[in-house]
Amino acid sequence: MLEVFFTVDVEVWCDGWHNIDEKFPDAFRKYIYGPTAKGDFGLPYTLNVLKDHGLRGVFFVEPLFSTRFGEQPLAEIVGLVRESNQEVQLHLHSEWVDESRVPLLADSGTKRQYLRYFTMEEQIALVATAGRLLKQAGARDVNAFRAGNFGFNRDTLGALAANGIRFDSSYNASLMGPDSGVMPGVSVVEPIECDGVYEYPMTVFRDGTGSLRHTQLTSCSFREMKGLLWQALETGRHSFVILSHGSELLNPAKNRADDVVVKRFQQLCAFLDKNRDSFHVRGFRGLKPKLPQQQPAPLASPIWKTGVRMIEQAYRRKYR
Ligand SMILES: [Zn+2]
Secondary structure (H helix, E strand, O other): OOEEEEEEEEEOOOOOOOOOOHHHHHHHHHHHHHEEEEEEOEEEEEEHHHHHHOOEEEEOOOOOOOOOHHHHHHHHHHHHHHHHOEEEEEEEEEHHHHOOOOOOOOOOOOOOHHHHHHHHHHHHHHHHHHHHOOOOOOOOOOOOOEEEOOOOOOHHHHHHOOOOEEEEOOOOOOOOOOOOOOOOOOOOOEEEEEEEEEEOOOOOOOOOOOOEEOOOOHOOHHHHHHHHHHHHOOOOOOEEEEEEOOOOEEEEOOOOOOOOHHHHHHHHHHHHOOOOOOOOOOOOOOOOOOOOOOOOOEEEEEEEHHHHHHHHHHHHHHHO
8 A cells, every 4th residue: 555645735926026915816816716717726626626536635735925915815725625624734935934014033134935045943933933824724733844845954854843743745856855954865755754753755756858857747647647656556665745736727827727737637536536445645644654764766657658748748838
Protein backbone atom coordinates (compact mmCIF):
# COMPACT_ATOMS: atom_id res chain seq x y z
CA MET A 1 0.00 0.00 0.00
CA LEU A 2 1.36 3.38 -1.03
CA GLU A 3 0.37 6.49 0.93
CA VAL A 4 -0.73 9.20 -1.51
CA PHE A 5 -1.18 12.83 -0.55
CA PHE A 6 -3.25 14.93 -2.93
CA THR A 7 -2.23 18.41 -1.81
CA VAL A 8 -3.89 21.65 -2.92
CA ASP A 9 -2.30 25.02 -2.17
CA VAL A 10 -5.06 27.59 -1.71
CA GLU A 11 -4.07 31.23 -2.14
CA VAL A 12 -5.27 34.52 -3.60
CA TRP A 13 -3.19 36.86 -5.77
CA CYS A 14 -4.07 40.34 -7.01
CA ASP A 15 -1.95 40.30 -10.17
CA GLY A 16 0.86 42.54 -8.88
CA TRP A 17 1.00 44.78 -5.82
CA HIS A 18 -0.64 47.99 -7.03
CA ASN A 19 -4.23 48.88 -6.08
CA ILE A 20 -4.58 45.56 -4.32
CA ASP A 21 -7.46 46.73 -2.12
CA GLU A 22 -9.42 47.61 -5.22
CA LYS A 23 -8.51 44.40 -7.02
CA PHE A 24 -9.03 42.01 -4.12
CA PRO A 25 -12.80 41.24 -4.37
CA ASP A 26 -12.46 40.21 -8.03
CA ALA A 27 -9.21 38.31 -7.35
CA PHE A 28 -10.88 36.41 -4.50
CA ARG A 29 -13.77 35.32 -6.75
CA LYS A 30 -11.37 34.22 -9.50
CA TYR A 31 -8.93 32.32 -7.31
CA ILE A 32 -11.46 30.73 -4.96
CA TYR A 33 -14.66 30.21 -6.97
CA GLY A 34 -13.30 30.36 -10.54
CA PRO A 35 -16.52 31.42 -12.32
CA THR A 36 -16.59 30.75 -16.10
CA ALA A 37 -19.29 30.71 -18.78
CA LYS A 38 -19.50 26.93 -18.24
CA GLY A 39 -19.77 27.06 -14.44
CA ASP A 40 -17.38 27.42 -11.49
CA PHE A 41 -14.04 25.59 -11.62
CA GLY A 42 -12.35 26.80 -8.44
CA LEU A 43 -12.06 25.35 -4.95
CA PRO A 44 -15.70 24.13 -4.58
CA TYR A 45 -15.39 22.21 -7.86
CA THR A 46 -12.18 20.51 -6.68
CA LEU A 47 -13.82 19.67 -3.34
CA ASN A 48 -16.85 18.18 -5.10
CA VAL A 49 -14.81 15.93 -7.41
CA LEU A 50 -12.87 14.59 -4.41
CA LYS A 51 -16.13 14.02 -2.55
CA ASP A 52 -17.68 12.20 -5.55
CA HIS A 53 -14.79 9.74 -5.40
CA GLY A 54 -14.59 9.55 -1.61
CA LEU A 55 -10.97 10.78 -1.62
CA ARG A 56 -9.09 12.77 1.02
CA GLY A 57 -7.43 16.03 0.00
CA VAL A 58 -4.95 18.15 1.96
CA PHE A 59 -5.66 21.87 1.54
CA PHE A 60 -2.70 24.05 2.43
CA VAL A 61 -4.46 27.39 3.01
CA GLU A 62 -2.51 30.66 2.91
CA PRO A 63 -3.75 32.96 5.73
CA LEU A 64 -1.34 35.95 5.71
CA PHE A 65 -3.35 37.75 2.99
CA SER A 66 -6.02 38.30 5.66
CA THR A 67 -3.73 40.69 7.56
CA ARG A 68 -4.51 43.07 4.69
CA PHE A 69 -8.08 42.22 3.69
CA GLY A 70 -9.65 41.01 6.92
CA GLU A 71 -10.74 37.72 8.48
CA GLN A 72 -13.92 37.09 6.53
CA PRO A 73 -12.48 35.89 3.18
CA LEU A 74 -10.12 33.52 5.01
CA ALA A 75 -12.99 32.19 7.14
CA GLU A 76 -14.93 31.60 3.91
CA ILE A 77 -12.11 29.48 2.45
CA VAL A 78 -11.65 27.46 5.63
CA GLY A 79 -15.43 27.00 5.83
CA LEU A 80 -15.61 25.59 2.29
CA VAL A 81 -12.87 23.03 3.00
CA ARG A 82 -14.25 22.03 6.40
CA GLU A 83 -17.85 21.68 5.12
CA SER A 84 -16.49 19.21 2.61
CA ASN A 85 -14.80 17.25 5.43
CA GLN A 86 -11.34 17.80 4.03
CA GLU A 87 -8.11 18.68 5.81
CA VAL A 88 -7.06 22.32 6.29
CA GLN A 89 -3.31 22.70 6.72
CA LEU A 90 -0.98 25.71 6.75
CA HIS A 91 0.58 27.41 3.73
CA LEU A 92 2.55 30.65 4.06
CA HIS A 93 3.53 33.18 1.43
CA SER A 94 5.95 35.68 2.95
CA GLU A 95 5.20 38.14 0.09
CA TRP A 96 2.27 39.32 2.24
CA VAL A 97 4.41 40.32 5.26
CA ASP A 98 5.06 43.90 4.10
CA GLU A 99 1.44 44.32 2.91
CA SER A 100 -0.07 43.72 6.36
CA ARG A 101 -2.00 46.58 7.98
CA VAL A 102 -0.23 45.89 11.27
CA PRO A 103 3.53 45.16 11.35
CA LEU A 104 4.10 41.42 11.70
CA LEU A 105 7.82 41.72 12.46
CA ALA A 106 10.22 44.41 13.67
CA ASP A 107 11.58 44.52 10.11
CA SER A 108 8.59 44.22 7.76
CA GLY A 109 9.54 47.08 5.44
CA THR A 110 10.70 45.22 2.34
CA LYS A 111 9.15 42.40 0.38
CA ARG A 112 10.94 39.08 0.86
CA GLN A 113 9.69 36.43 -1.55
CA TYR A 114 10.78 33.31 0.25
CA LEU A 115 10.49 32.23 3.86
CA ARG A 116 14.17 31.25 3.75
CA TYR A 117 15.08 34.96 3.56
CA PHE A 118 13.86 35.37 7.17
CA THR A 119 15.84 34.53 10.29
CA MET A 120 14.89 31.57 12.45
CA GLU A 121 13.30 33.93 15.02
CA GLU A 122 11.32 35.70 12.31
CA GLN A 123 10.16 32.39 10.87
CA ILE A 124 9.01 31.25 14.32
CA ALA A 125 6.97 34.46 14.64
CA LEU A 126 5.49 34.21 11.13
CA VAL A 127 4.47 30.57 11.50
CA ALA A 128 2.88 31.43 14.89
CA THR A 129 0.92 34.34 13.37
CA ALA A 130 -0.19 32.34 10.32
CA GLY A 131 -1.25 29.40 12.52
CA ARG A 132 -3.24 31.70 14.80
CA LEU A 133 -5.02 33.33 11.85
CA LEU A 134 -5.95 29.93 10.44
CA LYS A 135 -7.30 28.82 13.83
CA GLN A 136 -9.32 32.03 14.25
CA ALA A 137 -10.78 31.32 10.80
CA GLY A 138 -12.06 27.96 12.02
CA ALA A 139 -9.25 25.51 11.19
CA ARG A 140 -8.68 22.71 13.70
CA ASP A 141 -5.78 20.35 14.44
CA VAL A 142 -3.36 21.86 11.94
CA ASN A 143 -0.26 19.65 11.95
CA ALA A 144 1.30 20.16 8.50
CA PHE A 145 2.91 23.02 6.61
CA ARG A 146 4.11 24.03 3.18
CA ALA A 147 6.18 27.15 2.45
CA GLY A 148 5.05 29.33 -0.46
CA ASN A 149 7.03 28.67 -3.67
CA PHE A 150 8.71 25.78 -1.76
CA GLY A 151 11.05 28.56 -0.51
CA PHE A 152 11.88 27.00 2.84
CA ASN A 153 15.19 26.18 4.51
CA ARG A 154 16.30 24.10 7.45
CA ASP A 155 15.40 26.92 9.89
CA THR A 156 11.80 26.53 8.74
CA LEU A 157 11.73 23.02 10.21
CA GLY A 158 12.98 24.41 13.53
CA ALA A 159 10.29 27.11 13.36
CA LEU A 160 7.62 24.46 12.78
CA ALA A 161 8.87 22.33 15.69
CA ALA A 162 8.79 25.45 17.91
CA ASN A 163 5.14 25.90 16.91
CA GLY A 164 4.18 22.28 17.47
CA ILE A 165 3.71 21.45 13.77
CA ARG A 166 4.96 17.92 13.11
CA PHE A 167 4.85 17.61 9.35
CA ASP A 168 6.30 19.65 6.51
CA SER A 169 5.89 19.27 2.76
CA SER A 170 8.09 22.10 1.49
CA TYR A 171 11.00 20.07 0.14
CA ASN A 172 11.03 19.97 -3.66
CA ALA A 173 14.08 18.35 -5.24
CA SER A 174 13.30 20.06 -8.57
CA LEU A 175 13.31 23.56 -7.02
CA MET A 176 14.88 24.82 -3.79
CA GLY A 177 15.15 21.55 -1.87
CA PRO A 178 18.79 20.79 -2.72
CA ASP A 179 20.10 24.07 -1.22
CA SER A 180 17.68 24.17 1.73
CA GLY A 181 20.28 22.77 4.11
CA VAL A 182 18.22 19.58 4.61
CA MET A 183 20.42 16.54 3.82
CA PRO A 184 22.97 18.44 1.68
CA GLY A 185 24.15 16.45 -1.34
CA VAL A 186 21.10 14.16 -1.33
CA SER A 187 17.90 14.52 -3.36
CA VAL A 188 15.23 13.91 -0.74
CA VAL A 189 12.35 12.04 -2.37
CA GLU A 190 10.98 10.01 0.55
CA PRO A 191 9.98 11.03 4.11
CA ILE A 192 12.74 11.89 6.58
CA GLU A 193 12.94 13.18 10.12
CA CYS A 194 14.87 16.44 10.58
CA ASP A 195 15.07 18.80 13.56
CA GLY A 196 11.96 17.33 15.18
CA VAL A 197 9.77 17.50 12.07
CA TYR A 198 8.83 14.85 9.52
CA GLU A 199 9.51 16.08 6.01
CA TYR A 200 7.24 14.67 3.27
CA PRO A 201 8.94 15.86 0.08
CA MET A 202 7.15 16.54 -3.19
CA THR A 203 7.28 13.54 -5.47
CA VAL A 204 9.59 14.27 -8.39
CA PHE A 205 10.52 12.26 -11.46
CA ARG A 206 13.05 12.28 -14.23
CA ASP A 207 11.23 12.58 -17.54
CA GLY A 208 12.49 11.20 -20.85
CA THR A 209 14.58 14.32 -21.50
CA GLY A 210 16.41 13.88 -18.17
CA SER A 211 14.90 16.89 -16.45
CA LEU A 212 13.51 16.63 -12.94
CA ARG A 213 9.81 17.56 -12.58
CA HIS A 214 7.41 17.50 -9.69
CA THR A 215 4.09 15.69 -9.91
CA GLN A 216 1.67 18.54 -10.43
CA LEU A 217 -1.63 18.40 -12.34
CA THR A 218 -0.61 21.14 -14.77
CA SER A 219 2.88 19.82 -15.48
CA CYS A 220 2.38 16.09 -15.82
CA SER A 221 -0.07 14.11 -17.97
CA PHE A 222 -2.46 11.55 -16.47
CA ARG A 223 -0.56 8.78 -18.27
CA GLU A 224 2.71 9.91 -16.64
CA MET A 225 1.08 10.24 -13.22
CA LYS A 226 -0.52 6.79 -13.42
CA GLY A 227 2.77 5.18 -14.51
CA LEU A 228 4.65 6.90 -11.68
CA LEU A 229 2.09 5.81 -9.08
CA TRP A 230 2.42 2.16 -10.14
CA GLN A 231 6.21 2.48 -10.24
CA ALA A 232 6.27 3.97 -6.73
CA LEU A 233 4.08 1.13 -5.47
CA GLU A 234 6.11 -1.59 -7.18
CA THR A 235 9.43 -0.21 -5.91
CA GLY A 236 8.18 -0.10 -2.33
CA ARG A 237 8.00 3.67 -1.90
CA HIS A 238 6.38 4.98 1.29
CA SER A 239 4.75 8.15 0.06
CA PHE A 240 3.67 10.00 -3.07
CA VAL A 241 2.91 13.72 -2.82
CA ILE A 242 0.94 15.36 -5.64
CA LEU A 243 0.61 19.12 -6.04
CA SER A 244 -2.35 21.16 -7.21
CA HIS A 245 -3.75 24.62 -6.52
CA GLY A 246 -7.22 25.93 -5.73
CA SER A 247 -7.26 27.66 -9.13
CA GLU A 248 -5.31 25.07 -11.10
CA LEU A 249 -8.25 23.87 -13.21
CA LEU A 250 -8.50 27.31 -14.84
CA ASN A 251 -6.53 28.92 -17.67
CA PRO A 252 -3.92 31.58 -16.73
CA ALA A 253 -6.48 34.43 -17.21
CA LYS A 254 -8.82 32.47 -14.86
CA ASN A 255 -11.87 33.05 -17.03
CA ARG A 256 -12.16 29.60 -18.59
CA ALA A 257 -11.62 26.03 -17.47
CA ASP A 258 -8.47 24.30 -18.74
CA ASP A 259 -10.25 21.28 -20.21
CA VAL A 260 -7.09 19.17 -20.39
CA VAL A 261 -6.29 19.70 -16.70
CA VAL A 262 -9.91 19.19 -15.62
CA LYS A 263 -9.87 15.86 -17.47
CA ARG A 264 -6.53 14.88 -15.88
CA PHE A 265 -7.94 15.63 -12.43
CA GLN A 266 -11.10 13.60 -13.06
CA GLN A 267 -9.09 10.69 -14.49
CA LEU A 268 -6.68 10.76 -11.54
CA CYS A 269 -9.52 10.73 -9.00
CA ALA A 270 -11.32 7.88 -10.82
CA PHE A 271 -8.04 5.93 -10.93
CA LEU A 272 -7.27 6.44 -7.23
CA ASP A 273 -10.86 5.57 -6.32
CA LYS A 274 -10.77 2.36 -8.36
CA ASN A 275 -7.37 1.30 -7.03
CA ARG A 276 -7.87 2.10 -3.36
CA ASP A 277 -6.56 -1.32 -2.37
CA SER A 278 -3.15 -0.21 -3.72
CA PHE A 279 -3.18 3.54 -2.99
CA HIS A 280 -4.19 4.99 0.35
CA VAL A 281 -5.11 8.62 -0.36
CA ARG A 282 -4.82 10.33 2.98
CA GLY A 283 -3.96 13.43 5.00
CA PHE A 284 -1.48 14.27 7.73
CA ARG A 285 -3.87 13.84 10.67
CA GLY A 286 -3.23 10.60 12.48
CA LEU A 287 -0.24 9.89 10.25
CA LYS A 288 2.36 7.50 11.66
CA PRO A 289 5.49 8.16 9.61
CA LYS A 290 7.25 5.28 7.91
CA LEU A 291 10.77 6.24 6.96
CA PRO A 292 13.00 4.46 4.43
CA GLN A 293 16.48 3.21 5.34
CA GLN A 294 17.97 5.37 2.62
CA GLN A 295 16.85 7.75 -0.09
CA PRO A 296 16.13 6.07 -3.45
CA ALA A 297 16.75 7.79 -6.79
CA PRO A 298 13.87 9.86 -8.20
CA LEU A 299 11.21 7.95 -10.15
CA ALA A 300 11.60 7.93 -13.94
CA SER A 301 9.13 8.22 -16.79
CA PRO A 302 9.92 7.01 -20.34
CA ILE A 303 10.60 9.32 -23.27
CA TRP A 304 7.44 8.41 -25.19
CA LYS A 305 5.24 9.55 -22.32
CA THR A 306 7.21 12.82 -22.20
CA GLY A 307 6.50 13.24 -25.93
CA VAL A 308 2.77 12.64 -25.52
CA ARG A 309 2.67 15.11 -22.62
CA MET A 310 4.48 17.76 -24.70
CA ILE A 311 1.80 17.46 -27.38
CA GLU A 312 -0.90 17.77 -24.71
CA GLN A 313 0.82 20.84 -23.20
CA ALA A 314 1.13 22.48 -26.65
CA TYR A 315 -2.61 21.93 -27.12
CA ARG A 316 -3.27 23.58 -23.73
CA ARG A 317 -1.16 26.61 -24.66
CA LYS A 318 -2.94 26.97 -27.99
CA TYR A 319 -6.44 26.82 -26.55
CA ARG A 320 -6.05 28.78 -23.38
ZN1 LIG B 1 1.53 28.90 -2.73
